[in-house]
């Protein structure tokens with residue numbers, strides 16, 4: 170059909186969630202507290218004082234949710250595993266925690282849906298934070314013990330593993346900007362956290378190889394395209410610095426085995442010597458992975474501030490309910506850059522989606538903006554594939570509305586609407602549209 174964009178045979182279409190955002194059951198079956206339980210209960214940190222105590226009650230309703238994924242044609246489901254369910258206290262393994270994920274994965278298999286497990290999606294056990302959290306190098310060993318436990322218990326039923334979701338958010342957003350748990354504002358600590366998270370990634374890739382499992386392992390990075398507000402050299406340099414922080418600080422160690430020199434110079438000046446980087450750390454971090462997960466939502470535009478550092482410029486074009494510019498062409502630009510400058514490995518869009526102020530009218534949720542957003546981003550991905558790009562799958566964020574971190578339940582990213590008062594799920598028009606895209610393996 171004219172104008173139809175078909176994706177390669179075997180292209181993987183899925184959706185994604187994360188444990189703290191959907192599970193609820195915060196104290197069930199031995200789950201211990203995470204830093205997000207602590208953060209959400211701290212006055213002023215999360216809008217309306219919302220918490221993940223109940224969320225979407227996915228812990229109990231996953232059979233219904235998986236059935237709905239199947240009805241909507243989903244081929245894969247990216248979920249995260251809650252570390253505080255597996256090791257609720259120091260040195261205590263909780264098999265009941267693992268049992269939940271065994272039930273979830275078994276249900277996914279029964280419905281022919283591929284399980285994709287994210288080992289860490291921000292819910293650090295509070296007992297580790299009490300020892301300094303990711304800023305303490307000992308967190309690396311705790312993570313490897315946790316990951317090895319998952320490989321032992323779930324390694325033969327989960328084919329795709331993601332070590333970390335968005336090290337940038339775990340480090341800079343949470344320890345420098347202070348917007349996410351634990352809410353610190355210390356650049357040196359953020360750099361130590363970034364390093365230890367990357368080191369734990371490399372150690373876990375090594376552990377996965379040693380476990381001799383037949384699946385694949387990678388990492389998910391939130392990446393963007395940074396444009397300068399003008400051709401003024403100061404704005405161009407500001408964009409370079411912003412790109413260094415957002416993208417190159419993680420891409421370079423993983424794919425080149427070194428931190429970007431321009432950023433090392435800036436950060437050393439601002440935060441002191443990198444004495445937390447040990448001799449063979451970068452060789453561990455750069456251990457070959459099987460795929461790269463890319464979370465893309467928007468591009469950014471920056472100008473130089475008084476100090477020459479990047480300052481965001483408000484979007485000129487259409488934005489989502491998060492205030493993020495809708496810029497699908499930057500997804501194409503990003504993927505093309507990754508292929509040109511970093512890797513020919515398989516790429517997966519492990520998150521892409523949009524929040525809009527969805528409303529139920531006569532039992533239905535019409536979300537034309539989300540359909541347009543997804544269509545345009547699918548088209549950008551298709552253009553990359555047509556030019557030879559090795560994109561192998563796409564996970565829409567999110568399967569259902571859920572706890573949107575510091576925004577609580579005020580932002581709806583789901584393909585499925587959640588009425589939190591009744592826990593009723595209502596597939597939005599975008600879910601029905603996505604079902605047709607998957608069935609056709611393409612867009613019209």
Ligand SMILES: OC[C@@H]1[C@@H](O)[C@H](O)[C@@H](O)c2nc(CNc3ccccc3)cn21
Pocket residue numbers: 187190334335338342391464466520566573574582
């Ligand atoms: O904000 C939507 C999702 C969020 O719900 C996911 O848990 C998380 O993986 C996620 N990452 C981004 C993009 N990165 C980001 C940048 C600044 C603030 C928050 C997230 C968006 N999202």
